[in-house]
Amino acid sequence: MKTTPVDAADLASSVLSVPPLARAANGTPSKAENRRMVDWLRSGGVTTYLYGGNANLYNFGVAEFSGLLDLLEEIAPDDGWMIPSIGADFGKAVDQAAILRARAFPTAMVLPLGFPATPAGLASGFGKLADAAGRPLIAYIKNDGFLDAGDVARLFRDGAISAMKYAVVRPEPKNDAYLAAILDAVGSGERIVSGIGERPAIDHLEMGLSAFTSGSVCIAPHLSTAILKACQAGRLAEARAIRESFLPLEDLRDAHSPIRVLHEAVRLAGICDTGPIGEFLSNLDGAERLEAIARAARELKARAEASSTEKPRSAASA
Numbered sequence: 567m568k569t570t571p572v573d574a575a576d577l578a579s580s581v582l583s584v585p586p587l588a589r590a591a592n593g594t595p596s597k598a599e600n601r602r603m604v605d606w607l608r609s610g611g612v613t614t615y616l617y618g619g620n621a622n623l624y625n626f627g628v629a630e631f632s633g634l635l636d637l638l639e640e641i642a643p644d645d646g647w648m649i650p651s652i653g654a655d656f657g658k659a660v661d662q663a664a665i666l667r668a669r670a671f672p673t674a675m676v677l678p679l680g681f682p683a684t685p686a687g688l689a690s691g692f693g694k695l696a697d698a699a700g701r702p703l704i705a706y707i708k709n710d711g712f713l714d715a716g717d718v719a720r721l722f723r724d725g726a727i728s729a730m731k732y733a734v735v736r737p738e739p740k741n742d743a744y745l746a747a748i749l750d751a752v753g754s755g756e757r758i759v760s761g762i763g764e765r766p767a768i769d770h771l772e773m774g775l776s777a778f779t780s781g782s783v784c785i786a787p788h789l790s791t792a793i794l795k796a797c798q799a800g801r802l803a804e805a806r807a808i809r810e811s812f813l814p815l816e817d818l819r820d821a822h823s824p825i826r827v828l829h830e831a832v833r834l835a836g837i838c839d840t841g842p843i844g845e846f847l848s849n850l851d852g853a854e855r856l857e858a859i860a861r862a863a864r865e866l867k868a869r870a871e872a873s874s875t876e877k878p879r880s881a882a883s884a
């Protein structure tokens with residue numbers, strides 16, 4: 567498992583997968599099933615595993631946190647970068663940061679608290695959390711104006727954060743004054759990743775962000791990796807063509823809850839048994855809806871499997 571400090575190359579080296587957390591029937595995280603998830607991602611070239619919203623860590627207790635860190639260490643591939651999340655509220659985050667201090671994880675992401683929080687209060691709190699964890703953290707911006715652009719730049723300069731996940735949804739991702747202001751204040755997008763999956767990722771990478779997070783990468787890691795590599799090589803039309811395969815499942819996620827649909831999609835595609843989704847959420851039901859999710863997930867996974875047996879471009883054209 568990666569234990570060294572986070573640098574810009576780490577962020578650009580892989581799609582940052584945001585997997586669900588597989589749980590046994592009694593609700594405890596399952597080592598065997600989560601390992602199956604990570605192994606599938608690794609087979610598609612994904613080496614970064616960010617356990618956050620899709621794992622329902624918003625509702626994960628401090629008392630269970632050490633056990634989760636143990637599990638993540640145990641299932642991590644040798645070259646894998648495991649990123650746990652802390653928060654969303656400050657009190658929970660600071661208790662988790664104290665636990666993290668004694669562990670080898672290079673960082674953790676701070677889940678975003680929409681209320682009660684102010685930009686100035688969050689900026690001050692991020693500094694305290696990084697002190698408590700003894701390392702820079704990852705900020706997660708999900709709402710417009712969550713942190714002031716100038717505070718983001720200061721948090722980077724002070725070493726309170728080493729990366730940011732930017733996930734404000736816009737009708738046109740490139741038309742985003744807040745992201746432009748953050749990029750301007752920070753001076754570069756090399757430590758900022760697009761945080762809303764494949765749909766806006768290509769536009770965000772064109773704006774200078776370094777990589778992207780994704781839930782649907784858990785179904786089709788080979789294809790998601792291909793999008794990242796195509797973007798990084800400037801083959802944007804190819805990236806957009808590959809992205810088409812993700813849209814049926816992404817449409818279902820947007821319609822019925824991204825977290826809940828992904829949880830069932832991973833199970834229905836036969837990747838691992840995700841089990842119960844965890845407290846304060848409930849597993850999706852409804853035969854018709856689950857059938858639509860199964861169809862979209864299996865089709866996407868089949869395309870990923872087919873792509874993984876295709877010859878690489880250079881060999882094919884030789």
Ligand SMILES: N[C@@H](CC=O)C(=O)O
Pocket residue numbers: 584619620761762763764779780781782824
């Ligand atoms: N929310 C996005 C990216 C992960 O955080 C997704 O689930 O695809």
